[in-house]
Amino acid sequence: MQRLINWLTQVYAVGVLNLRTLPQRFGSSAATVVGVAGVVTVFVAVLSIGEGFRATLQAAGSPSTALVIRGGSDTEMMSGITLEDSRVVQDAPGIARGAAGPVASREMLVLVDVPKITTGTEANVPLRGVTPVAFEIRTKLKILAGRNFTPGRNEIIAGAGAAREFAGLHVGDVKHWGKTDWTVVGVFTDAGSVSESEIWADLNVLQGAYNRGTLVSSVYASLGSPADFDAFKSALTTDPRLNLKVIRETDYFAEQSVMITTLVTRLGFLIAAMMGVGAVFGAINTMYSAVAARTREIATLRALGFGGGPVVISVIAESILLAFVGGVIGGAIAYVVFNGYHTSTINWQSFSQVAFAFRVTPLLLFQGFFYSVVIGLVGGLFPAVRAARTSVAAALREL
Amino acid sequence: MKFLPLIWSNLRRKRVRTTFTLLSILVAFLMFGYLIAVSNAFDIGVQIAGVDRLVLTHKVSIILPLPFSYMDRIAQVPGVADVAHATWFGGIYQDPKNFFAQIAVDPERYLRLYPEFLIPEDQKKAWFADRTGAICGKYLADRYHWKIGDRIPITAPWLKKDGGTSWEFTLDGIYTGATPTTDTTQFLFHYDYFYESRLRHDATVGWYIIRIAHPDQAPQIAEKIDALFANSDTETKTSTEKAFMQGFAKQVGDIGAIITAILTVVFFIILLVAGNTMMQSVRERITELAVLKTVGFPNGLILTLVLAESVLLAGMGGALGLGLAWLLISRGDPTGGALPIFVMPPWSTALGVVFIIVLGLATGTLPALQAMRLRVVQALRRG
Numbered sequence: 001m002q003r004l005i006n007w008l009t010q011v012y013a014v015g016v017l018n019l020r021t022l023p024q025r026f027g028s029s030a031a032t033v034v035g036v037a038g039v040v041t042v043f044v045a046v047l048s049i050g051e052g053f054r055a056t057l058q059a060a061g062s063p064s065t066a067l068v069i070r071g072g073s074d075t076e077m078m079s080g081i082t083l084e085d086s087r088v089v090q091d092a093p094g095i096a097r098g099a100a101g102p103v104a105s106r107e108m109l110v111l112v113d114v115p116k117i118t119t120g121t122e123a124n125v126p127l128r129g130v131t132p133v134a135f136e137i138r139t140k141l142k143i144l145a146g147r148n149f150t151p152g153r154n155e156i157i158a159g160a161g162a163a164r165e166f167a168g169l170h171v172g173d174v175k176h177w178g179k180t181d182w183t184v185v186g187v188f189t190d191a192g193s194v195s196e197s198e199i200w201a202d203l204n205v206l207q208g209a210y211n212r213g214t215l216v217s218s219v220y221a222s223l224g225s226p227a228d229f230d231a232f233k234s235a236l237t238t239d240p241r242l243n244l245k246v247i248r249e250t251d252y253f254a255e256q257s258v259m260i261t262t263l264v265t266r267l268g269f270l271i272a273a274m275m276g277v278g279a280v281f282g283a284i285n286t287m288y289s290a291v292a293a294r295t296r297e298i299a300t301l302r303a304l305g306f307g308g309g310p311v312v313i314s315v316i317a318e319s320i321l322l323a324f325v326g327g328v329i330g331g332a333i334a335y336v337v338f339n340g341y342h343t344s345t346i347n348w349q350s351f352s353q354v355a356f357a358f359r360v361t362p363l364l365l366f367q368g369f370f371y372s373v374v375i376g377l378v379g380g381l382f383p384a385v386r387a388a389r390t391s392v393a394a395a396l397r398e399l
Numbered sequence: 400m401k402f403l404p405l406i407w408s409n410l411r412r413k414r415v416r417t418t419f420t421l422l423s424i425l426v427a428f429l430m431f432g433y434l435i436a437v438s439n440a441f442d443i444g445v446q447i448a449g450v451d452r453l454v455l456t457h458k459v460s461i462i463l464p465l466p467f468s469y470m471d472r473i474a475q476v477p478g479v480a481d482v483a484h485a486t487w488f489g490g491i492y493q494d495p496k497n498f499f500a501q502i503a504v505d506p507e508r509y510l511r512l513y514p515e516f517l518i519p520e521d522q523k524k525a526w527f528a529d530r531t532g533a534i535c536g537k538y539l540a541d542r543y544h545w546k547i548g549d550r551i552p553i554t555a556p557w558l559k560k561d562g563g564t565s566w567e568f569t570l571d572g573i574y575t576g577a578t579p580t581t582d583t584t585q586f587l588f589h590y591d592y593f594y595e596s597r598l599r600h601d602a603t604v605g606w607y608i609i610r611i612a613h614p615d616q617a618p619q620i621a622e623k624i625d626a627l628f629a630n631s632d633t634e635t636k637t638s639t640e641k642a643f644m645q646g647f648a649k650q651v652g653d654i655g656a657i658i659t660a661i662l663t664v665v666f667f668i669i670l671l672v673a674g675n676t677m678m679q680s681v682r683e684r685i686t687e688l689a690v691l692k693t694v695g696f697p698n699g700l701i702l703t704l705v706l707a708e709s710v711l712l713a714g715m716g717g718a719l720g721l722g723l724a725w726l727l728i729s730r731g732d733p734t735g736g737a738l739p740i741f742v743m744p745p746w747s748t749a750l751g752v753v754f755i756i757v758l759g760l761a762t763g764t765l766p767a768l769q770a771m772r773l774r775v776v777q778a779l780r781r782g
Binding site (some may be wrong): 028031032034035037038039041042045046049059070071072074077078079110111112113116118119121122123124130157177178179186210243255258259267270271274276277278279281282284285288289313314343344345346348349353 | 415416419420422423426427429430433437445458459460461462463490491495496498541555556557558562563581634645646649650651652653654656657662664665668671672675676679697708733743782
């Protein structure tokens with residue numbers, strides 16, 4: 001016990017010595033801090049894109065909602081369901097029943113070109129045709145401004161994300177698509193989900209405008225409980241008259257986010273790994289010169305009876321401290337600049353625009369800090385060992 | 400030249416520091432390579448575009464179909480040299496994650512429009528004659544290990560007449576790109592097969608590609624074509640392939656720009672950190688430089704010596720970094736399919752060399768000037 005306390009006292013003494021000489025080595029220490037800050041900023045910022053995208057798509061799903069599309073298609077866009085088939089879906093077991101019958105929403109999804117505000121070029125914005133039951137399934141959907149569309153009229157409501165990212169989607173604006181004029185009568189929110197990137201219209205009006213007859217893209221079915229999914233699915237997939245694909249809404253949206261999150265995550269890790277290596281080299285240089293500048297002091301301490309262990313620990317601790325300061329600065333920069341940054345991008349899997357915000361989550365920040373500590377540890381290791389190994393006599397003679 | 404050994408021994412003085420500075424510079428330029436490749440990959444379409452090609456799509460959205468009958472009418476517009484149609488298939492190969500473009504085309508017309516798709520004559524002939532045949536770009540063939548003759552099943556969103564959704568294609572050929580930026584990620588097959596086997600017959604296609612005789616007339620011809628279909632049920636939007644690709648690339652939005660911007664900032668941070676170390680190592684030797692001045696070295700020579708040292712260090716690190724970047728990047732897309740065209744264009748090497756020289760000069764100049772202006776007596780006293 002006594003030895004441990006003694007050892008700790010030594011670590012403390014050498015550590016304080018190191019810290020007090022820090023201002024003398026301000027330039028190279030600052031370089032380490034800046035280097036690590038850069039690494040952590042990039043790491044957190046790039047990954048926050050993926051987090052934000054995933055969060056938006058995950059907010060959309062409810063485990064007790066099932067999505068029915070045509071067999072062989074993997075997005076609503078590529079799907080098509082006839083009126084007869086959609087009637088069979090509505091009568092399938094497991095669907096919750098509301099005041100107006102089964103809570104199953106027949107929906108049609110197409111794309112329209114709307115100019116993106118940031119670039120001024122046309123972008124693929126999803127236009128969804130719905131019936132009143134759609135609002136029973138999206139329980140969090142709220143009209144933020146204006147009012148809902150009136151069934152039977154050429155009116156549209158725009159998601160808050162779409163209204164923010166694309167031109168001319170405010171209440172009162174008129175859009176001309178094909179031979180039809182559409183008036184924007186409202187803007188809606190849906191708890192940050194992907195619906196907010198969409199424009200909604202009355203299903204029958206949209207079917208008419210697109211000569212689709214009674215064909216729809218998909219049926220969203222609200223199940224009594226998540227456990228009813230299997231019965232619902234098997235009823236539809238074993239029916240020989242039908243060729244349908246039944247997926248949980250949560251799985252559907254998780255699948256849709258795979259490509260972009262993979263891109264961003266791989267890119268983020270690759271870049272951060274390369275830069276981490278660079279930062280380690282920088283830290284090694286800094287700590288070597290730090291140790292070199294204090295050869296005399298360290299040797300004196302060793303001559304007084306300080307052990308090699310405390311010297312190693314203190315050098316590593318200094319390196320970790322510098323790197324950690326850099327990590328905190330980097331995390332703070334990433335948070336301030338990128339958290340909540342609104343943008344939109346094309347999701348190649350659905351071929352349509354998704355409006356979302358970057359999310360710097362606590363987990364990402366923690367990962368960034370952890371990474372900075374690892375950089376500091378690796379960067380301090382070799383110089384520390386060298387400091388402890390230098391023979392006392394040689395070091396003192398150097399002066 | 401006779402001072403080379405002096406410069407060399409200065410660099411070897413603190414071998415550890417020199418090594419790690421070298422490695423930092425190496426990493427910085429490795430990053431630089433990736434930065435260029437990534438930003439390039441995000442707006443690649445612009446470079447794929449041919450100057451003499453126009454793209455015609457449905458006015459409301461590219462996903463809406465166009466009548467097949469438009470082809471002849473487009474071909475008659477003065478200034479139009481050739482026209483081909485293409486239709487997006489949108490099927491899945493094994494797993495939805497395996498995303499690539501499957502396009503139903505008229506083979507002869509399509510290849511006429513895209514002369515940069517290079518395919519051996521015998522493979523081309525085999526494909527033209529094989530109704531269920533397909534060709535694909537080299538990138539795809541490498542990625543999925545396809546060989547000529549393979550049967551490739553694709554699950555389609557389109558029902559076939561026999562009620563199934565599985566379409567099988569025979570791989571008749573693999574095309575390569577005339578340049579590194581040519582899109583070799585396409586999977587092309589006969590529109591006739593698609594049209595005849597599909598349950599729902601409608602004589603529609605996805606978009607038209609038009610070659611014009613004189614690229615400078617593009618705006619007028621595009622206008623003329625769109626006027627042809629104005630006020631019909633299916634209005635059109637014709638733009639140059641470049642503008643079309645640019646619009647497409649811009650759909651990605653500012654994410655590409657943000658990633659590029661972050662990488663740029665970090666590249667400069669790493670340079671700053673490495674530069675700081677280099678400056679420091681010169682500053683530490685100011686006494687020695689004073690000694691050189693004492694023994695009669697002129698100011699200009701000292702400046703040159705210091706600069707030569709830093710440029711040499713930057714040059715070695717930078718060249719190794721760029722070389723390594725080139726080596727790694729030529730192995731292809733690191734994201735597993737999201738950035739299929741991942742290359743370092745030749746101009747990036749030139750830009751890299753400029754940065755290397757600037758780094759060497761910038762880090763050498765400050766301390767060298769300091770050393771030059773130094774009064775010998777003062778400098779010697781500092782030691």
